[in-house]
Amino acid sequence: MSIHRVAITVCCAVWTASATAAEPTHATYKYAKLRPVPRRAVTFGDGFWKPRVDASRTAGMRVVLDEYLTGKSKYITRNFQVAAGTVDEPRQGGRNSDEFLYKLMEAASYYVGDEDTGQIVRDLDRIIDVVLAAQLDDGYLNTWVTATGKRRFSSESWMEYYYGAHLMQAGLAHRRITGETRLFDAARKYIDLLHRETSPPDKWPFLTEPTDAWPYKFKHEERLYVQRHPDAEMALVELYRETGDKKYLDFSRLIMEGGENYLKREGLVSHAVKETLLNAGAIDYYLESGDRRFFDQVGRMWADLNRGKMYITGGVGARHAGEAYGDNYELPNRSAYAETCAAISNVFWQWRLLLATGEAKYADLMERVLYNGFLAGVSLDGTKFFYRNPLSHRGSNAGKQPDELRHTYWGCSCCPPNIQRLFASLQTYVYTATDSHVGVHLYTGSTLRYMLPGGEELTLVQKTDYPWSEDVQFDVALDKPGRFTLSLRIPGWCHGASAEVNGQTVEVKPRGGYYLAIDRPWRGGDVVRVKLPMPPRIVAGDRRVADQVGRLAILRGPIVYCLESHDNPDADLDQIVVPEDIELSARFEPGLLGGVVTLSGKAQLVRHAVEPGETTIEPTTIKAIPYYVWANREPCDMDVWLACDAEILPRPKRPTIAFGKMTKHE
Ligand SMILES: [Zn+2]
Numbered sequence: 001m002s003i004h005r006v007a008i009t010v011c012c013a014v015w016t017a018s019a020t021a022a023e024p025t026h027a028t029y030k031y032a033k034l035r036p037v038p039r040r041a042v043t044f045g046d047g048f049w050k051p052r053v054d055a056s057r058t059a060g061m062r063v064v065l066d067e068y069l070t071g072k073s074k075y076i077t078r079n080f081q082v083a084a085g086t087v088d089e090p091r092q093g094g095r096n097s098d099e100f101l102y103k104l105m106e107a108a109s110y111y112v113g114d115e116d117t118g119q120i121v122r123d124l125d126r127i128i129d130v131v132l133a134a135q136l137d138d139g140y141l142n143t144w145v146t147a148t149g150k151r152r153f154s155s156e157s158w159m160e161y162y163y164g165a166h167l168m169q170a171g172l173a174h175r176r177i178t179g180e181t182r183l184f185d186a187a188r189k190y191i192d193l194l195h196r197e198t199s200p201p202d203k204w205p206f207l208t209e210p211t212d213a214w215p216y217k218f219k220h221e222e223r224l225y226v227q228r229h230p231d232a233e234m235a236l237v238e239l240y241r242e243t244g245d246k247k248y249l250d251f252s253r254l255i256m257e258g259g260e261n262y263l264k265r266e267g268l269v270s271h272a273v274k275e276t277l278l279n280a281g282a283i284d285y286y287l288e289s290g291d292r293r294f295f296d297q298v299g300r301m302w303a304d305l306n307r308g309k310m311y312i313t314g315g316v317g318a319r320h321a322g323e324a325y326g327d328n329y330e331l332p333n334r335s336a337y338a339e340t341c342a343a344i345s346n347v348f349w350q351w352r353l354l355l356a357t358g359e360a361k362y363a364d365l366m367e368r369v370l371y372n373g374f375l376a377g378v379s380l381d382g383t384k385f386f387y388r389n390p391l392s393h394r395g396s397n398a399g400k401q402p403d404e405l406r407h408t409y410w411g412c413s414c415c416p417p418n419i420q421r422l423f424a425s426l427q428t429y430v431y432t433a434t435d436s437h438v439g440v441h442l443y444t445g446s447t448l449r450y451m452l453p454g455g456e457e458l459t460l461v462q463k464t465d466y467p468w469s470e471d472v473q474f475d476v477a478l479d480k481p482g483r484f485t486l487s488l489r490i491p492g493w494c495h496g497a498s499a500e501v502n503g504q505t506v507e508v509k510p511r512g513g514y515y516l517a518i519d520r521p522w523r524g525g526d527v528v529r530v531k532l533p534m535p536p537r538i539v540a541g542d543r544r545v546a547d548q549v550g551r552l553a554i555l556r557g558p559i560v561y562c563l564e565s566h567d568n569p570d571a572d573l574d575q576i577v578v579p580e581d582i583e584l585s586a587r588f589e590p591g592l593l594g595g596v597v598t599l600s601g602k603a604q605l606v607r608h609a610v611e612p613g614e615t616t617i618e619p620t621t622i623k624a625i626p627y628y629v630w631a632n633r634e635p636c637d638m639d640v641w642l643a644c645d646a647e648i649l650p651r652p653k654r655p656t657i658a659f660g661k662m663t664k665h666e
Pocket residue numbers: 339340341342387413414415416418
């Protein structure tokens with residue numbers, strides 16, 4: 001029994017980090033500054049995230065499950081029946097469709113035992129039966145190969161490591177939550193096959209056709225192996241945590257060192273989801289191995305990320321071509337790719353860096369992605385999703401770029417189930433607990449149950465309307481007095497924070513970006529209050545980014561704001577100029593878009609004319625909404641980066657031949 005299993009045998013069990021005789025002797029997170037707590041140690045209470053997670057569990061899971069079981073994408077499930085030989089039809093869909101079902105199985109597994117999840121559990125059991133029926137005797141499981149007669153571990157096969165990773169992550173979630181082992185055992189059998197067949201580098205099969213750029217191609221002594229998509233790195237480390245078998249940890253390193261070695265990479269250049277997952281895997285490997293080469297390399301990649309390769313929303317992957325990271329400072333607004341899966345991968349990356357270092361900047365970034373780049377990917381009702389997340393949109397272009405409108409599925413349906421699994425496990429990102437240290441990383445209504453090393457049972461109840469409210473309160477319940485350090489993240493954007501324990505002021509640094517550590521003897525009934533001032537703030541565009549020149553963005557707390565035409569009906573967004581010293585007033589509007597704080601202020605309506613000198617300027621009022629709620633009404637224009645320089649506004653053009661009607665004879 002692993003430490004995780006201790007915590008989840010009973011729904012409201014108190015989690016303990018101390019081992020029992022029944023547990024394996026291996027220690028995990030050996031090189032971590034912070035340790036995560038299991039999902040069941042944390043429950044959401046009233047606050048920002050609970051209704052979103054509830055919507056995902058009820059409506060979101062339902063719509064994706066129905067899509068995969070009976071909807072247009074039911075081939076995703078049926079492909080396993082084709083592979084098992086129980087349905088005599090051709091396999092359908094893309095080569096990577098198995099992955100979509102595995103992600104959904106992971107999400108559904110987390111929900112087993114939660115309220116109102118009876119149908120999810122029944123669907124999950126049915127899906128597990130269908131999936132496992134397609135597994136071959138030696139453990140191989142891949143409908144693209146089995147249902148089509150292609151050669152495994154060859155240039156014809158596809159994503160064999162990636163499939164193993166997602167199957168394993170589903171199996172781990174299922175075992176940890178339910179205590180059942182059939183999905184876990186099946187996934188491990190497939191991983192063991194991968195290890196047996198491909199782990200020693202001299203077994204890597206010849207690849208008959210060279211493929212294009214990294215990370216598609218792994219080279220080893222003139223042999224090539226197609227890894228195609230990172231993710232196995234994290235899954236193997238997690239399997240090591242579960243089993244204590246070091247071969248999985250070593251396998252993770254082998255994959256990263258193979259061929260075009262991860263340790264020799266110079267920057268983030270290719271497919272954003274792949275690059276980001278690989279970095280998450282590399283830091284995960286460091287957390288268990290202590291191998292500084294990986295820690296240092298991840299640091300170099302993180303520095304590159306912060307050289308203009310990430311949007312202000314935390315979204316990554318600027319380019320459509322190859323769904324890739326762009327060059328440094330290549331961050332177009334309207335054509336931003338910023339796939340939702342890439343934002344989710346960025347959460348995984350920053351979270352693991354936080355565990356490794358305990359540094360607030362990683363939690364700040366994780367928070368930024370969660371509230372903006374990730375959350376914009378799902379509609380308010382939880383049932384429609386974005387694949388890509390532009391920072392500017394013109395409603396009239398909607399017909400040309402249908403992927404800008406939210407859908408329940410796509411041909412490549414990777415994002416919807418990925419969103420489900422992050423929502424289903426979101427409470428694990430709120431707290432950490434290490435011996436006598438409790439870290440608070442996200443502010444949201446929630447409860448942590450944790451057993452201190454002295455055996456004291458701690459219940460920490462967090463009450464807050466953050467990010468709308470600046471106030472957070474923690475109620476401490478202890479069955480007997482105990483000592484521990486409570487570390488509260490003071491976000492980097494926050495200046496002038498204050499805190500008190502039982503009404504007594506605690507000293508807080510004037511500038512945020514660190515953890516406020518309160519080390520004292522605690523007793524039941526203690527109350528901690530924190531105030532995190534969040535006046536609206538202006539971020540000037542970076543002149544190195546073409547689409548930010550002459551522009552600014554508006555933020556409040558962790559929330560990035562945008563203008564939508566709906567709230568600014570008197571102005572064309574291409575005519576609004578926002579002064580850099582704009583005074584913005586914040587107002588909570590409970591009836592708007594699920595209840596949001598809007599920001600309003602005085603700006604200018606600048607109408608350029610064809611003739612110079614005929615520009616007119618009028619005062620106007622703008623109203624900004626959080627970026628994450630955009631595109632929840634009829635399609636309209638939207639901008640995150642707003643003009644503060646009238647010169648960058650488009651001017652009407654004099655008719656030219658380019659706009660005239662051409663005929664063959666002209
Ligand atoms: Zn995706």
